[in-house]
Amino acid sequence: MTNGLQIAFAGARIDRADHIRADPEALAGLTNWRARLLRLNGLSPEVDQDGNLAWGTLADADPAAELVFLGVLDGRGYFAAVAPELIGSVAPPNPALWQAIGQLSPEDLATYGGARSLVDWHARHRFCARCGEATVLNKGGWQRSCTSATCKGEHFPRVDPVTIMLVEHEGRVLLGRQPRFAPGFFSALAGFIEPGESIEEAVKREVFEEAGVIARDVTYVASQPWPFPSSLMIGCHAFADDPAITIDTTELDDARWFTRAEVAHAMSGAKDGAYIAPPARAIAHRLMKWWLTR
Numbered sequence: 001m002t003n004g005l006q007i008a009f010a011g012a013r014i015d016r017a018d019h020i021r022a023d024p025e026a027l028a029g030l031t032n033w034r035a036r037l038l039r040l041n042g043l044s045p046e047v048d049q050d051g052n053l054a055w056g057t058l059a060d061a062d063p064a065a066e067l068v069f070l071g072v073l074d075g076r077g078y079f080a081a082v083a084p085e086l087i088g089s090v091a092p093p094n095p096a097l098w099q100a101i102g103q104l105s106p107e108d109l110a111t112y113g114g115a116r117s118l119v120d121w122h123a124r125h126r127f128c129a130r131c132g133e134a135t136v137l138n139k140g141g142w143q144r145s146c147t148s149a150t151c152k153g154e155h156f157p158r159v160d161p162v163t164i165m166l167v168e169h170e171g172r173v174l175l176g177r178q179p180r181f182a183p184g185f186f187s188a189l190a191g192f193i194e195p196g197e198s199i200e201e202a203v204k205r206e207v208f209e210e211a212g213v214i215a216r217d218v219t220y221v222a223s224q225p226w227p228f229p230s231s232l233m234i235g236c237h238a239f240a241d242d243p244a245i246t247i248d249t250t251e252l253d254d255a256r257w258f259t260r261a262e263v264a265h266a267m268s269g270a271k272d273g274a275y276i277a278p279p280a281r282a283i284a285h286r287l288m289k290w291w292l293t294r
Contacts, residue, residue, distance in 0.1 A: 011107060017072045036055040038112070068219045080118065086120075113143050128153045131148050176255035187282070263291070
């Protein structure tokens with residue numbers, strides 16, 4: 001729950017237990033018969049007959065896999081495996097994945113999201129960015145260490161900050177659609193924060209670059225971890241004084257202002273409205289819901 005909004009991929013109950021990550025003896029003490037291993041098909045979750053995340057034991061892991069420590073719950077250690085076949089692979093979201101995670105409870109979804117990001121990071125960061133030597137898993141999977149005796153580089157799982165924003169002008173909100181979107185689908189504008197930028201500066205730059213609109217009075221609303229692969233969506237609201245739109249066609253197919261009534265109709269799930277709204281798992285959906293009630 002963030003700022004009164006239920007946010008998908010947030011709210012896991014597992015204690016990340018940083019004090020255990022840094023204690024090899026304590027960590028080893030959790031790798032016993034009681035430990036639970038998240039069952040993954042590639043990077044997609046396996047789901048049991050009740051629609052919950054499927055868990056196995058550490059004996060189910062490929063002997064060649066690296067074990068990532070997710071945390072502790074009810075005295076048990078929880079882990080995920082970086083399977084050899086994942087290394088160097090690319091696994092973008094697909095319809096089967098969305099169908100699988102659509103069955104998960106909010107808590108399971110949060111647990112899966114964190115595990116997916118962590119496992120994917122390890123699969124893609126096998127070599128030191130400083131010297132190019134191989135790296136090995138450290139601190140239970142919350143660090144990779146360079147194997148070079150002269151480099152000794154330390155690398156940590158990263159989160160990429162992204163602004164996603166609703167810009168308002170006289171009771172209407174600005175939404176856009178990317179070329180990859182389904183027909184009729186519109187969402188909030190979004191973009192990565194660049195080095196040297198504040199959140200507010202990134203909001204203003206992205207809105208101007210994509211739609212030619214000058215935003216002001218940027219405020220924070222809510223955030224969402226988005227594990228595809230490892231973004232933090234930072235939801236914001238802003239105002240505009242001039243509604244004129246100039247679309248950057250390399251970024252967007254279209255951008256328009258929508259009235260409160262049009263947003264409310266789309267959010268009802270109607271397919272005959274001015275646009276099709278984002279699904280409930282997306283923070284854009286939550287931002288629109290927030291906007292309708294403010």
